[in-house]
Amino acid sequence: MSQPSISIIRVPFGLGAGRPGSENGPDSIMKFGLAKKLAGLGYDVQADSSIRLPDGIRSPAGAKMKHVQEVLAVSGLLGEAVSKAVAGGRVPLILGGDHSIAIGSLAGLTRHYGKMGVIWVDAHSDLNTESTSPSGNMHGISLAVGLGLSHIKLKDIVEGAASIQAENCVIIGARDLDRDEKELIRSCGLTCFTMHEIDRVGIEKVVREALQIAGAGTDGVHLSFDVDSVDPIEAPGTGTPVRGGLSYREAHLLLELLSESGRITSADFVEVNPLLDRNNQTSKLAVELIGSLFGSRIL
Numbered sequence: 001m002s003q004p005s006i007s008i009i010r011v012p013f014g015l016g017a018g019r020p021g022s023e024n025g026p027d028s029i030m031k032f033g034l035a036k037k038l039a040g041l042g043y044d045v046q047a048d049s050s051i052r053l054p055d056g057i058r059s060p061a062g063a064k065m066k067h068v069q070e071v072l073a074v075s076g077l078l079g080e081a082v083s084k085a086v087a088g089g090r091v092p093l094i095l096g097g098d099h100s101i102a103i104g105s106l107a108g109l110t111r112h113y114g115k116m117g118v119i120w121v122d123a124h125s126d127l128n129t130e131s132t133s134p135s136g137n138m139h140g141i142s143l144a145v146g147l148g149l150s151h152i153k154l155k156d157i158v159e160g161a162a163s164i165q166a167e168n169c170v171i172i173g174a175r176d177l178d179r180d181e182k183e184l185i186r187s188c189g190l191t192c193f194t195m196h197e198i199d200r201v202g203i204e205k206v207v208r209e210a211l212q213i214a215g216a217g218t219d220g221v222h223l224s225f226d227v228d229s230v231d232p233i234e235a236p237g238t239g240t241p242v243r244g245g246l247s248y249r250e251a252h253l254l255l256e257l258l259s260e261s262g263r264i265t266s267a268d269f270v271e272v273n274p275l276l277d278r279n280n281q282t283s284k285l286a287v288e289l290i291g292s293l294f295g296s297r298i299l
């Protein structure tokens with residue numbers, strides 16, 4: 001069987017984060033050879049799509065959550081682009097940008113996948129809401145929006161979109177959770193494999209269980225990969241780094257196992273911030289990790 005084709009969708013948008021720079025992530029990842037890498041793995045790659053914030057959109061100053069209008073505008077455009085890729089039989093590979101862009105990805109995907117699993121790989125859980133966010137940064141609420149726990153609803157972003165279900169959702173790599181996020185994780189029915197579980201049982205077992213949770217009885221599995229899941233020693237170029245993350249090999253093995261499963265139908269790679277990077281280490285790592293997701297192997 002021939003490889004599916006991939007639509008790379010660039011989202012140079014960083015207003016959902018607290019510090020500037022992640023808007024330069026997509027161009028940097030492309031510059032370090034992503035399209036060539038995927039073509040070398042045998043894929044037909046479409047890489048001309050880029051989602052830009054339309055002129056003239058500005059949220060009122062002083063609101064608790066920052067840049068809501070900008071996030072909604074980008075989410076709508078991204079959602080339609082993702083939806084178009086899926087309708088055309090292509091695998092959407094979305095390059096952020098900050099993690100608020102996952103709102104647009106999920107909106108576009110759930111128009112097509114009636115029961116979609118989500119694997120959220122992140123140092124954080126992004127489960128704050130308008131009422132609990134300590135920072136007002138939209139990248140900290142994107143998973144809550146996906147689950148239908150925010151005032152912002154996916155169905156208002158893309159027609160025909162719907163919330164994902166907590167029981168098909170799993171977080172991997174968490175180590176920096178706010179108080180209300182912890183409470184929500186305990187009560188809402190999603191599974192969170194923190195770094196503690198990864199240390200105890202190993203990343204292989206965690207990924208197998210994650211695939212069970214996100215993959216059983218679902219018609220698609222979306223991977224949302226926040227590069228801050230990886231330890232800052234390997235991935236320093238990100239806006240909210242947290243010590244104690246995935247090692248270089250744990251991150252690769254996770255993606256190799258997801259690749260082997262054949263279940264991943266779309267992916268986001270977000271929070272690469274070239275302004276904070278050291279010798280482009282994080283952009284280069286992102287290219288490698290995406291390679292592992294799409295079948296690159298050591299031998």
Ligand SMILES: NC(=[NH2+])NCCC[C@H](N)C(=O)O
Nearest residue numbers: 099124128135137139140240
């Ligand atoms: N996608 C991210 N890097 N999110 C960081 C979120 C940090 C913090 N929990 C907040 O709500 O602001």
Ligand SMILES: [Mn+2]
Nearest residue numbers: 099122126226
């Ligand atoms: Mn995140």
Ligand SMILES: [Mn+2]
Nearest residue numbers: 123124226228
């Ligand atoms: Mn994060």
